[in-house]
Amino acid sequence: MHDRALTSLIALRRILRATESHARLLARETGLSTPQLIVLQIVRHAGEATAKTVASQAGVGQATATALVDKLESRGFVRRQRGDSDRRQIWISLTDTGRAALEAAPDPLHENFTARFEQLPDWEQAMLVAALERIAALLGAAGLDASPVLHVGAIDHPGDHPGDHPGDHPGDHPGDHPGAG
Amino acid sequence: MHDRALTSLIALRRILRATESHARLLARETGLSTPQLIVLQIVRHAGEATAKTVASQAGVGQATATALVDKLESRGFVRRQRGDSDRRQIWISLTDTGRAALEAAPDPLHENFTARFEQLPDWEQAMLVAALERIAALLGAAGLDASPVLHVGAIDHPGDHPGDHPGDHPGDHPGDHPGAG
DNA sequence: CATGATTCTTCGTCTTACGAACTATCTGGC
DNA sequence: GCCAGATAGTTCGTAAGACGAAGAATCATG
Numbered sequence: 116m117h118d119r120a121l122t123s124l125i126a127l128r129r130i131l132r133a134t135e136s137h138a139r140l141l142a143r144e145t146g147l148s149t150p151q152l153i154v155l156q157i158v159r160h161a162g163e164a165t166a167k168t169v170a171s172q173a174g175v176g177q178a179t180a181t182a183l184v185d186k187l188e189s190r191g192f193v194r195r196q197r198g199d200s201d202r203r204q205i206w207i208s209l210t211d212t213g214r215a216a217l218e219a220a221p222d223p224l225h226e227n228f229t230a231r232f233e234q235l236p237d238w239e240q241a242m243l244v245a246a247l248e249r250i251a252a253l254l255g256a257a258g259l260d261a262s263p264v265l266h267v268g269a270i271d272h273p274g275d276h277p278g279d280h281p282g283d284h285p286g287d288h289p290g291d292h293p294g295a296g
Numbered sequence: 297m298h299d300r301a302l303t304s305l306i307a308l309r310r311i312l313r314a315t316e317s318h319a320r321l322l323a324r325e326t327g328l329s330t331p332q333l334i335v336l337q338i339v340r341h342a343g344e345a346t347a348k349t350v351a352s353q354a355g356v357g358q359a360t361a362t363a364l365v366d367k368l369e370s371r372g373f374v375r376r377q378r379g380d381s382d383r384r385q386i387w388i389s390l391t392d393t394g395r396a397a398l399e400a401a402p403d404p405l406h407e408n409f410t411a412r413f414e415q416l417p418d419w420e421q422a423m424l425v426a427a428l429e430r431i432a433a434l435l436g437a438a439g440l441d442a443s444p445v446l447h448v449g450a451i452d453h454p455g456d457h458p459g460d461h462p463g464d465h466p467g468d469h470p471g472d473h474p475g476a477g
Numbered sequence: 478c479a480t481g482a483t484t485c486t487t488c489g490t491c492t493t494a495c496g497a498a499c500t501a502t503c504t505g506g507c
Numbered sequence: 508g509c510c511a512g513a514t515a516g517t518t519c520g521t522a523a524g525a526c527g528a529a530g531a532a533t534c535a536t537g
Contacts, residue, residue: 119413119421127409130432131315134308137435148492166516179494181517186492203502203515228434229301239430240300246427247307249420253412254311323523331524347485360525362486367523384484384533483534491526499518506511 127250145220150175154183155209155217158193163206165198174251192216308431326401327371331356335364336390336398339374344387346379373397 138149147155150173157172158164164172170180184207187193192213198204209217232240319330328336331354338353339345345353351361365388368374373394379385390398413421 119425127311127315127428130308130428130435131312134312134435142492150493167514175493176495177516178496178518182493185517198515201503201515205516228431231434232301232304242423243427243431244300244303244307246424247304247311247431250424250428251307251311254315254409329523348483356524357526358485359487359527363524366486379484382484382534386485478537480537481535484532485530486532487530488528489526491524493524494522496521497519499516501515501517503514504512507509 141220145216147216147220150179150183151187152217152220154180154187155192155213155220158207159209159214159217163196163208165204165206169207187213304431326397328373328397328401331360331364332368332373333398333401335361335368336373336394336401339388339390340395340398344377344389346385346387350388368394 141152142148145152153173154169157169161168161172166177166180166184169184170177173180173183175183184193184195188195190212191210193207194210196206196208198206232243235243323329334354335350338350342349342353347358347361347365350365351358354361354364356364365374365376369376371393372391374388375391377387377389379387413424416424
């Protein structure tokens with residue numbers, strides 16, 4: 116009965132251990148820790164991102180996100196630019212250095228993972244993405260309203276959550292923030 | 297770039313963070329952090345273990361292992377006994393308190409995940425299991441050995457899990473040590 | 478005993494991570 | 508205009524895990 120749960124747990128453990136141990140190796144090679152790398156990728160993916168976006172997408176608190184961005188900024192990988200329309204917001208964008216570092220840095224997980232992942236048939240990629248997000252939700256959202264339905268339609272749009280892809284926050288900032296120009 | 301791969305990575309990261317977060321909550325209740333729990337499990341599994349064994353099985357350096365054992369010792373969960381034949385070695389064993397704590401401590405993942413997992417519709421459970429195993433395979437295929445922590449971690453159901461039987465890594469702890477003396 | 482290897486500990490440091498408090502800013506009500 | 512509340516981000520204090528380097532104790536060997 117909870118055979119599947121157990122199987123999932125074991126697989127999950129293996130995944131966790133694998134990612135952790137691999138991340139450590141990688142951090143040594145690239146000088147970038149996994150969270151830092153993730154922040155870089157989020158920023159690149161979003162084009163520009165606020166600290167809040169970075170925090171929520173990276174799955175950490177704002178304070179932690181600030182610390183991460185601090186480090187990245189001090190190394191010249193990202194820059195901060197205060198928003199024009201809403202001056203509370205700070206838009207984080209990649210510098211050329213950061214972009215280069217990101218290009219040079221391998222994936223935070225196995226290169227094999229990405230390589231193999233990309234070779235999977237489309238439906239399976241979609242399945243894995245959906246499953247991972249589902250699991251993240253299962254583990255993460257304590258107060259998740261028990262909507263057991265995975266909207267299958269959203270599978271094709273992994274940018275389920277706001278701010279995931281660049282053009283996703285058009286009303287968020289009128290586009291007059293500095294980085295765009 | 298690899299949109300889905302990135303999404304997977306982020307989701308994976310969120311899973312990691314969620315797990316850590318749960319572990320932290322649990323740590324407050326039980327007073328045991330995940331690494332500490334792992335050390336306890338390793339020690340229990342081995343009966344007695346040297347610091348080196350603990351370090352290598354937990355996948356951390358000796359210094360870290362010492363720190364963890366320090367914490368556990370200060371809480372009375374383990375004891376250190378200098379080896380008789382080789383007095384450089386320190387044999388770490390569970391105290392009754394530690395054994396009790398280990399019995400009482402729930403699996404850091406088990407609680408939330410299992411409960412929610414089992415509320416999912418059947419097809420989704422199946423999907424998640426398949427996805428997790430797929431991902432574990434993708435990650436693990438690069439020669440990452442399944443950490444001993446894995447099956448030590450599955451203490452709740454030692455005989456239940458398939459394909460993850462102990463005895464995969466024998467010979468690490470001699471057994472001729474003078475612990476009884 | 479001297480030398481070198483080993484085992485573990487200590488020390489200093491780095492990184493992540495959080496909550497709480499704080500500043501700055503925006504928004505709404507008056 | 509101005510105050511109150513909400514929001515965004517930072518700073519501060521704290522804690523844990525993790526590592527490398529250096530040190531102490533011990534063993535094995537010559």
